[in-house]
Amino acid sequence: MRHILSLLAICLIVATSDPASAQDPGMQTRESIMERQRGLGLSGDYTLPSGQPPAPETVQPGSVPQLGTRGYASDSDIWRALRDGSANATPSSSTAASQLMQVIGDDWRMIRHDYLIKYAGWVLLGVILLIALFYLIRGRIMIRGGRAGNTIPRFSMSHRIAHWFLASTFILMALSGLIILLGRPVLVKGLGEWLMVGQLGMDASVVTTLKSVNGVLNNAALQGHNLFGPVFILSLLIVIIRFMKGNFFQKADFGWILKGGGLIGGHASSNHYNFGEKTWYWVVVLVGLMISVTGLFLLFPWLSDNLRFHQAATILHAVGALGMICFAMGHAYVGSVGMEGSLDSMLRGEVDVNWAKEHHDLWYEEVTGEKVTHDHDEIPETAKGTA
């Protein structure tokens, strides 16, 4: 600090002094500074304007020499020391004690910009295309024997409320999160700069407008995301508890995997939940808890004073959320347009008997005590889905 103040004092005096005094042979010139930095003329041949020689520069043993009034051969050592934290310089914040520069921020920024933001949108688009492709090839999975007309209860009211409660908050969180993460690259870079200006030749002012729109959307999305976060955690905990029974992996799940869930190798038996549903449940539990915990650290940064942890939290939060959105899209597809009769279970709490026999035969046998025969395993032409 003393050296910096000395330097400032010199600058102030030089700036306010009479220009004629610059000709004083004792004053330093650009040439003399360059000379010293080249290692020449270090014996000290200048004085302060007051006529006093500059204070001697002291360097602590083992420490990196600080920038003094005379400069040194190279400042890169100082900058390197500041970057790796050995300079013993500290900002007032406690988040990076004894370290003035947080170099890992460069890596964090690179991962976020060059990988996460760059590819996140493509991953989501890819999953949507995959689902569409699956629908075009496989069509809607129909109940092979057709609807029986009789139903059996599958989910209680509390199950359904818990499910839709989580689904609602998840949609709100996903939309607001995607705006925060991808708003600028999609709206400004993609839509504005690339499409509207680059391809359609529109005026560049449209980009400025889109930047403003993005600013408003981001401001709103951030408020919404922060507000709904705790509600999402509450709904997640309710779902974890309410759906835990029956979601532990069982012997029948191995058979289900081998038969690709019935896509290859004929009928795949399953209990109340099949392997896919159980996997989805545990993804919700593990990834959901992970994004909840990392989200809480982002919402309440004072929970930890380790900056690296916060940087990791932002990456994990975004990656986990993206993964969950991808899974959720597949789940929503199979649970609605992808499979006949499956939406009934969450809308009405009851499913058609034939649907239960086909998709959850072991559960059906357990509930009714009735043995299931798979007479309809061969898909009749009339029950085949159409793309």
Added chain:
Amino acid sequence: MTFLDFVEGPMFYAAAAIFVTAGLWRIIGILRIGKKPDLAPARGSATAGWWKGNLRHFFPRGLFAERTWMHILGGYGFHLGLFVLLFFAAPHIAFIERFTGLSWPALPRWGFIIAAEIAFAGLIVLWVRRFSDPVMRQISDWDDHIGTWLTFLVMLTGCLALQESVVALRATHMLFVNIWLIYFPFSRLMHAFTVFLSRGATGASYGRKGMNP
């Protein structure tokens, strides 16, 4: 005149006028219906029954408590949360003060946030029950869904404008508030006021007969 000036000015005055006028018209209309004279001798107090009818329905009956705990929690969460949001959020108090000069202490920001969280959680649970429960689904119509969604949008836009730094968000919130105010008196949202008349009337009728409402 900016859009914000419009939604906080002429449109708000019009919406508030419709809300008050139509709301009073409906309440006065209900009160004017009156009731046929009951010629049977009274076996209890109609007034006590009115109060009983109102108060007893705040608590679920023992038989139903176990089955209905989720939407009871949701219902209380939403209504109390909304009440706190509406009357104790600092921006709302400032807005009311601007028009009426009345002011009272506001909740701290964290209190406001918690009230909003509870209100949102409750509203979502109630709406999910509306389309999940077979009986609720049968007795619900567009009015119920529009009322729920309008209320949700008013709350949502309000929370999105929480930072109070973007004029467009504040204007959007005020636009939905105005639509909500205009829709309110013509819909079942009026239950906010008529619930006490309805419960009271049933309670008074039962009370006069010497029965528990």
